[in-house]
Amino acid sequence: MHTLKRTFDSLSVRNFRLFFLGQLLSVTCTWMMVIAQDWLVLELSGNSGTALGVVTALQFTPVLLLTLYGGRLADRHSKRRILVLANLASGVLALVLGLWVLLGEVRLGHIWLFAFALGVVNSVEAPTRIAFVGEMVGSELLPNASALSGAYFNAARVAGPAAAGLLIARLGVGPVILINACSYLGAVAGLALMRPAELHGPPSRPANPRIADGIRYVTRRPDLVLPLALIGVLGLAGFNFQLTLPLLAKTEFHTGSAAFGVLSSSLAAGSLLAAFATSSRRARPTTAVVTGSALAFGATETLTGLAPTLPTACLLLTLTGFAMMYFAQAANHRIQLGSDPAYRGRVMALYMLIFQGTTPLGALLTGWLAEHWGPRWSLTTGGLISLTATALTLTTTPRTRTPHP
Structure with a gap:
């Protein structure tokens, strides 16, 4: 209770x-x-x-x-x-x-x-x-x-x-x-x-907030740059299910729109479960939580591309959806809770730009892979790129103390 x-x-x-x-x-x-x-x-x-x-x-x-x-x-x-x-x-x-x-x-x-x-x-x-x-x-x-x-x-x-x-x-x-x-x-x-x-607004609003100041603020904060970078890479390589799932249903499992609906619902169900799972969070997530969930997403998406049957794919997509939403929420919370309220609008605008800006480029990459190698390769490649990028951040990120926002 x-x-x-x-x-x-x-x-x-x-x-x-x-x-x-x-x-x-x-x-x-x-x-x-x-x-x-x-x-x-x-x-x-x-x-x-x-x-x-x-x-x-x-x-x-x-x-x-x-x-x-x-x-x-x-x-x-x-x-x-x-x-x-x-x-x-x-x-x-x-x-x-x-x-x-x-x-x-x-x-x-x-x-x-x-x-x-x-x-x-x-x-x-x-x-x-x-x-x-x-x-x-x-x-x-x-x-x-x-x-x-x-x-x-x-x-x-x-x-x-x-x-x-x-x-x-x-x-x-x-x-x-x-x-x-x-x-x-x-x-x-x-x-x-x-x-x-009853709103918790900033004590004062800047008279003329500049976009450049917001970008400069982020670049001075490595703890904000890391989740933003991961959002960009995973959004580019991994978050392209609107293209891969219909192709997976039609060309790999040779089924119709009903199977596409089941695959999509499996992904959404996992995302919904993750949203509830993260609802008990009260503190700012650590870098380990962000990178750990990114690794989980890369692994589950890679396995989804290898799924031999439709039921297996549905199960793996549920896990993928869970990891995807868990990572997105962890990155969002780390960025928001680490940002000065006076800059939060511009910081979250940069977050949205990176998150959504990678979509068209990712769609081109996914579409090319699907056309030449099939949707399984699109999923597997996206998962492997996500895994590799996250592993690189673990080896290159200096272990410094997070500055106070």
Whole structure:
């Protein structure tokens, strides 16, 4: 009973409880819209994978270009106010697209424009949201709140696509997108009902925070550079399951979309378990925790590439998902809890940039390996690169005392 209470400790904080409920609703509906949008793109383009790739690129490019600026805004202004405006903007964009679909006048170019605009909003919203978690609960409960945030994200990643499949069949694409538009009101309501006096904001905000100062701050902190470097390498080489799993199901196990769903669910289930496992953390994780979980991820992904049967692959993917989320949470907590609150927005923006910036390059590498050697080699190579990079950090990192943030 005590363990269960510690798992949900941060939900006893009213502000975080409002945030959690609003985000759970909004993120679930966002995953519904992702499925609906992809389905719509395939319908309009004649099942063109290139058109689908353009949508992803347009939504992703602003995040690469503007995330550091988003972190600067988070350090300069009220994070709660920024999040309210960002959620309202996302809701309006989804409303316009949904109405366009219902009117039967939507074209591929409209979806591309929507994807780009949403990417601009996300470039500000994502680093602000991550940095705001600490302001809601304080440093002691930050690891727990961060773990629960990972839990709601993974729960939404499972529930959203499942609900979307049913609703698209019954209602169509347009209504699903409109449901997502309405869901942002839940997130806005949660933010609006918070008590500002109970937030743990920095004592003062810099009048003109510079991106360069944030980068300089990180480079002077080896304890922050190491997890950021590992995030970059593992994100580049190992976190490309959206490409490898459908290929594994279709070309290696010769099964259909149902098996792909089982593989994806196995990975998500492991991630969800890890999110709950890390919820009892109260102190800043050590370097050993970060590197140990990175080694575990590399080992389990390597073994997944060697899995002889579908059930074995599902079991190993559950372990891989667990190690992946455990590492991501450990790196996140080490970076956040080690950062000065005055720099936290810019530091977490750099974290987001490295985490997401490696995705397109990693996709190219994974796609090339899968095409020439098969998806098993993609998984195994990604795991071996992750193992090698982590082992190198263990041999090259000097054992110096961590500076106080």
